[in-house]
Amino acid sequence: MKILLKDIAHGRSGDKGDAANIGLIAYDDKSFEIISKYVTTERVKKHFEGICKGDVERYELPNIRALNFLLHNTLGGGGTVSLKHDAQGKTLAAALLRMELNTEE
């Protein structure tokens, strides 16, 4: 079954230096099982190809049905150094929600 991440999760993103953080929160327990299984570090790294130029770290917060991703080397230097329109990565949580999951994989 194909699932658009936007339909089962929400989240918020921001900056930590040149890294962006994306907190991904599932709407319910079943959805948390799905994102835990399918939204892997590798999958996120591939999703943000061309945007994230460093490593991706993934942390779990099962208590609030959330995953936290750190995307290193992503914001063009970060802070006031960055020339990017979205220098603080504010729209990257929405960009992650574009991911399509194939749960029959």
Place this chain on the structure above:
Amino acid sequence: MREKIRIASGQGFWGDLIDAPYQQVTAGNIDYLVMDYLAEVTMSILQKQKNKNSNLGYAKDIPPLMHRILPVCKEKNIKVITNGGGVSPLACAEAVMEIARDLNLEDLKIAVVSGDNILTRLDEIFDSGCDLNNMETGEPLQPLKDKVLSANVYFGAKPIVDALAAGADIVITGRTTDTGLTLAPMIHEFGWSMEDNDLTSAGTVAGHILECGGQASGGNLLANWEDVDNLAEIGFPIVEASPDGTFVVTKHEKLGGKVSYETVAEQLVYEIGNPKDYITPDCIADFTSIQLEDEGNNRVKVHGITGFEKTEFYKVSCSFEDGYSAVGSLTYSWPDALKKAKAADKILRKRMENLGLRFDEINTEYVGYNSCHGPLSKQIPEDDLNEVMLRIAVRGQNYKDIDRFGKELAPLILTGPPSVTGFAGGRPRPSDVVAYWPALIPKKLVEPELKILEL
């Protein structure tokens, strides 16, 4: 000991809704108003202002705001805690005292927390063996010393607790953590030990929820954002804290916005790294211990929080000069909007190359096409675009080159692709690039200073 205290967020950053603190003190009952004004970039701006005039260097919004809220705060016994003192907390406090005199108030105690500003102490700190190595790159700060614009230690809740114990009605600090502003009144009112890691972590999590203002009460909410009621009159978040470390996140009933599981959860994950390792000067909070219970009616209970012992270090944030940047834009319309914008970019780059201008970086983006999500953006047939904004930014060490870029943009209107507009703002001007240098300093090398002003 009080059974409950209500701590209200009044500002999420310097530049936030000006009326929010007034709403917080008038639209219902609270005991404390906490206001965070300091982003990293703010400290360098304030330091520059102070270099020009030693009476400046604090958030200038504070005196007029105090003029408005002080009479209410005195009448309702609401204490105000803010880090808006910036690099001149004493000057800020004196300006507020002046306001209090104008208002004919009696009995006002303002506490000033300073000692965080180590700009003039760098040599002494290097001599004591602390190199202030960059936390990310490991490089020592010394070679950059002459370029340093500001250098501040992040203090935690402790000096604010001392200020409240001394009977302060208002606490104005320099660089203290956003979370410390909220944790401090809990320690003060409930008599918590600074060494109780679970309780200090609970107060720290409450501070994290409040520190971005309306972002915890319906603002910037990705989950069903259209369902948030009356954002025009958004009520900023309030924490109703209990002595056992549990608290409820809520807002004033008659204001707009929303407090729900989703609004709190989104704020919890905002700008965090490893959730088990949320480091502050007061404790290390474990965000995987946080339990949320949506009680309905804009009330979310937060409990179960645990944490670990604080470290031996304070974080230091230094800023230094790193060249100049400028950004400009032009808007192209259908037909061939994107093609025209791309052609204009090419022409501009060629002209700058012919002029021999040197930049560390040139970045071009097409707003309305893919500037937010880059390669993830949905592929739209280029001819369907009604318009696109060419946004071009440059950065470099040479002021003249950055300035010349600003002079090369507007000529594209008469000497580039057609159907172009959007150049009303004048030439892009060079602005200083301020880069950051995060470092650690042993706590024993810096001591917060507390001063009380009385009316």
